[in-house]
Amino acid sequence: MKIKYIYLLIALMIVGLFTSCNEDDWLQRTPKDRITDEQLWNDPNMILGLLANYYDRLPQLAGVFNTGTNAEFDDAMWSGHVDQNWRNDIHYGDDYARYWDYTFIRHINLSLENLDEYSVKLSDAQKKQFNAELRFIRAYVYFEMVKRMGGVPLITSQLIYDGSGDPSSLQIPRAKESEVYDFIYSEIQEIKDNLTETVGSRTRANKITALALQSRAMLYAGSIAKYNSLMSSPISTTGGEVGIPANMANDYYQKSLSASEEIIADPEYELYNPAGSAKGENFYKLFFDKSAKEVIFAKDFMTGKVHGFTYDNVVRSFRTDIEGSSILTPSLSLVESFEYLDGSKGTLKDKDAQGNYITYTNMADIFANKDARLYGTVVYPGSQFRNMPVNMQAGVAIWEDGEYTFKVGNLGSAHDDGGVLTGFDGPRNDDQYVSNTGFYLRKFVSESPQDGVRPSLASNWWTWFRLGEIYLNAGEAAFELGQTAKALNYINEVREAHGGFPANSLTELTIETIQNERRVELAFEDHRFFDLKRWRIADKVWNGLETDANAVVHGLYPYRVIRPGHPDDGKYIFDRMRPTRFRRARFFKMANYYSSIDPSVLNNNPKLVKNPFH
Amino acid sequence: MKKHILFIIVIISFIFTACEYDNFEEPKATLSGSVVYEGKPLGVRTNGTQLELWQDGYALRYAIPVHIAHDGSYSVSLFNGKYKMVRKAGAPWEAQLNDTIIIDVNNNTVFDVPVRPYFTVTNESFQHSSGTITANFTVNKVVENADLAQVRLFVGHSILTDQNRNEQAVNADLSQVVPGENASVSLKLSEALAGLDYVFVRVGVRSNQSNEFVYTQVEKISLN
Numbered sequence: 113m114k115i116k117y118i119y120l121l122i123a124l125m126i127v128g129l130f131t132s133c134n135e136d137d138w139l140q141r142t143p144k145d146r147i148t149d150e151q152l153w154n155d156p157n158m159i160l161g162l163l164a165n166y167y168d169r170l171p172q173l174a175g176v177f178n179t180g181t182n183a184e185f186d187d188a189m190w191s192g193h194v195d196q197n198w199r200n201d202i203h204y205g206d207d208y209a210r211y212w213d214y215t216f217i218r219h220i221n222l223s224l225e226n227l228d229e230y231s232v233k234l235s236d237a238q239k240k241q242f243n244a245e246l247r248f249i250r251a252y253v254y255f256e257m258v259k260r261m262g263g264v265p266l267i268t269s270q271l272i273y274d275g276s277g278d279p280s281s282l283q284i285p286r287a288k289e290s291e292v293y294d295f296i297y298s299e300i301q302e303i304k305d306n307l308t309e310t311v312g313s314r315t316r317a318n319k320i321t322a323l324a325l326q327s328r329a330m331l332y333a334g335s336i337a338k339y340n341s342l343m344s345s346p347i348s349t350t351g352g353e354v355g356i357p358a359n360m361a362n363d364y365y366q367k368s369l370s371a372s373e374e375i376i377a378d379p380e381y382e383l384y385n386p387a388g389s390a391k392g393e394n395f396y397k398l399f400f401d402k403s404a405k406e407v408i409f410a411k412d413f414m415t416g417k418v419h420g421f422t423y424d425n426v427v428r429s430f431r432t433d434i435e436g437s438s439i440l441t442p443s444l445s446l447v448e449s450f451e452y453l454d455g456s457k458g459t460l461k462d463k464d465a466q467g468n469y470i471t472y473t474n475m476a477d478i479f480a481n482k483d484a485r486l487y488g489t490v491v492y493p494g495s496q497f498r499n500m501p502v503n504m505q506a507g508v509a510i511w512e513d514g515e516y517t518f519k520v521g522n523l524g525s526a527h528d529d530g531g532v533l534t535g536f537d538g539p540r541n542d543d544q545y546v547s548n549t550g551f552y553l554r555k556f557v558s559e560s561p562q563d564g565v566r567p568s569l570a571s572n573w574w575t576w577f578r579l580g581e582i583y584l585n586a587g588e589a590a591f592e593l594g595q596t597a598k599a600l601n602y603i604n605e606v607r608e609a610h611g612g613f614p615a616n617s618l619t620e621l622t623i624e625t626i627q628n629e630r631r632v633e634l635a636f637e638d639h640r641f642f643d644l645k646r647w648r649i650a651d652k653v654w655n656g657l658e659t660d661a662n663a664v665v666h667g668l669y670p671y672r673v674i675r676p677g678h679p680d681d682g683k684y685i686f687d688r689m690r691p692t693r694f695r696r697a698r699f700f701k702m703a704n705y706y707s708s709i710d711p712s713v714l715n716n717n718p719k720l721v722k723n724p725f726h
Numbered sequence: 727m728k729k730h731i732l733f734i735i736v737i738i739s740f741i742f743t744a745c746e747y748d749n750f751e752e753p754k755a756t757l758s759g760s761v762v763y764e765g766k767p768l769g770v771r772t773n774g775t776q777l778e779l780w781q782d783g784y785a786l787r788y789a790i791p792v793h794i795a796h797d798g799s800y801s802v803s804l805f806n807g808k809y810k811m812v813r814k815a816g817a818p819w820e821a822q823l824n825d826t827i828i829i830d831v832n833n834n835t836v837f838d839v840p841v842r843p844y845f846t847v848t849n850e851s852f853q854h855s856s857g858t859i860t861a862n863f864t865v866n867k868v869v870e871n872a873d874l875a876q877v878r879l880f881v882g883h884s885i886l887t888d889q890n891r892n893e894q895a896v897n898a899d900l901s902q903v904v905p906g907e908n909a910s911v912s913l914k915l916s917e918a919l920a921g922l923d924y925v926f927v928r929v930g931v932r933s934n935q936s937n938e939f940v941y942t943q944v945e946k947i948s949l950n
Binding site for chain 2: 344345651656657658659697699701702703711712714715724725726
């Protein structure tokens with residue numbers, strides 16, 4: 113009997129397997145563990161979340177508070193833990209500054225296509241806005257690639273494999289270097305008027321941001337066209353993947369200038385220069401005041417999304433954590449590139465014409481009457497931090513038998529006479545977490561003690577673009593176009609507003625003046641490496657000579673004079689020195705003008721042409 | 727107790743065994759030689775210029791960098807096989823990217839790489855008298871479209887003396903240097919160097935086609 117029921121049950125179950133539910137809707141459920149494309153592309157807030165991810169991934173080489181890479185050029189050296197002393201000994205490999213990020217490009221292309229395909233609920237303006245923002249980010253990424261690699265494959269849509277066994281349709285050859293710059297220009301022209309929802313924003317792209325990218329990118333293209341062909345043997349490939357013909361320079365400079373002038377004319381943006389406080393102080397505050405009208409585009413930080421730049425680089429005795437501090441220490445050559453306010457060259461007067469040390473009553477006196485941006489960028493001996501004097505002194509100089517003998521001690525040590533021997537802030541040669549050059553960094557380093565403590569750290573923002581750069585871009589482009597009066601005007605305005613120079617301080621202009629002006633105004637803002645490359649002087653400035661004052665990072669150490677009974681007793685002298693931890697002169701090879709392409713990329717795409725020298 | 731010892735021996739013997747897979751055979755063959763022009767090795771900056779070796783027959787291709795010592799010699803450890811050598815750009819000689827050299831490496835292979843430098847320095851001689859070093863030499867032009875960019879005398883206290891590593895160097899007046907004719911340049915030693923027993927000297931010449939010099943062989947000069 114029982115067995116019959118079991119058969120029946122089995123039969124019913126088999127029948128049950130072949131039936132199906134009539135109502136498809138019942139099975140069609142919205143997944144609870146993922147977001148569908150339809151949901152994403154119809155919700156402005158979710159799209160914004162995606163964009164935040166992309167903005168966060170904007171590439172940099174020595175930007176966004178990148179302490180390490182900034183210690184690899186001539187503006188500073190590494191004074192942090194000895195385990196990274198290789199930065200003071202860096203050999204720029206063939207792959208230095210390589211950037212080849214088609215993952216990011218694919219993500220943007222995919223987003224652009226999905227935005228078109230799926231979004232139905234967004235308004236037309238919103239759709240255009242998001243499309244334009246994505247394309248701005250893509251143009252920025254292409255700019256970052258072209259300035260490091262030369263012409264790269266221009267890919268603007270998803271590459272989909274057809275399964276045929278032949279991948280050659282996915283192998284896109286490199287575009288010409290000029291074509292990538294032209295692509296950036298034409299993208300900006302198409303999108304700039306669609307960025308209507310973000311007018312006035314400092315952290316999302318708007319029309320002014322797009323123009324700022326145009327201003328910078330076109331200036332790069334113009335100077336590569338001009339200065340590459342002025343080299344004794346221009347760097348180029350036969351297909352134009354590297355190198356831009358000289359006759360294209362003027363057009364690029366013109367495009368840069370027109371973008372710069374449009375930004376400068378916009379009343380929403382002005383050079384940061386509040387009345388009533390010192391110029392140097394203003395220049396420092398420019399990077400902390402998030403309402404500054406100078407800032408065009410920034411990467412914001414806040415509680416929960418912080419950076420360790422203050423922890424890394426704060427003056428030694430001002431550190432509020434038990435470790436860190438003093439990592440990035442500016443070089444003497446950077447300090448000396450800040451001119452005197454009377455327009456004379458910035459060389460510090462440490463010795464007189466006979467080679468005798470010049471004595472100073474106060475340490476800060478040797479830095480007196482210099483470009484105010486020096487104070488805003490560098491903490492030098494005798495200056496202040498957090499309204500407190502820094503305690504810098506390398507040692508004492510004892511006068512014996514007609515010459516000085518230098519004596520140094522531990523940090524915070526006292527000499528036999530009861531006075532300071534070595535200050536709490538050094539400088540101290542061959543030591544870690546204390547300045548090895550005699551200078552500390554002030555730019556971007558927060559005055560708030562809390563900003564140097566882990567894990568809360570600092571939340572001042574990173575400026576990708578600011579008006580000061582745009583003025584200098586305009587000045588340089590105008591200069592190259594032969595409009596010298598206009599160029600002088602733009603550059604003098606920055607010098608007056610930020611540097612505290614009198615009006616019209618420059619009356620003549622050379623490319624060297626412009627180069628120096630960019631070095632001091634834009635120090636540590638991720639410009640130096642690329643500027644030297646586009647002017648094609650990187651191999652001359654970083655010439656690898658152990659005797660070169662610029663290729664080798666030097667320091668300047670203050671000593672207190674001990675010479676009882678003499679008027680110089682108790683005054684200070686300054687000694688130029690080469691830090692022991694600085695191992696090798698910076699040497700930029702011709703091969704570094706364009707980084708090598710990864711061999712695995714070349715293996716995958718035989719249509720790619722190698723860069724010269726690789 | 728005996729059992730314990732046996733166990734320990736067994737365990738220890740396991741420690742000294744290894745998986746076969748991580749025992750790749752190390753490359754036993756060597757390829758060595760010098761970069762030569764007209765049969766003579768060319769001096770270069772140590773760790774400066776490189777040659778590249780490639781091997782065909784594998785799916786993925788990666789270059790093997792070949793470093794050149796200051797005297798122009800090089801040496802690489804390889805497996806036996808057929809390799810292609812490329813004379814890259816960025817060297818003080820002409821790049822010959824399309825004219826690769828095929829080398830059969832079999833145990834110890836010696837191969838001198840012929841290169842065509844933009845310039846050479848020959849007939850060099852160095853004299854020292856009372857703290858001044860004088861170099862006499864002849865600069866020869868090899869590549870027609872190259873121009874002289876720099877001719878320098880380098881002095882150092884180690885055998886690795888070149889454009890980047892030197893204690894003292896001086897540029898020759900280019901208007902006085904005529905290719906094919908005798909030229910000279912002299913340098914007054916700094917106090918630090920003059921006090922030494924000996925110094926190393928060499929002359930380098932750089933063309934406008936490259937940022938690397940080609941050097942004479944380093945010579946040791948006694949100062950006493």
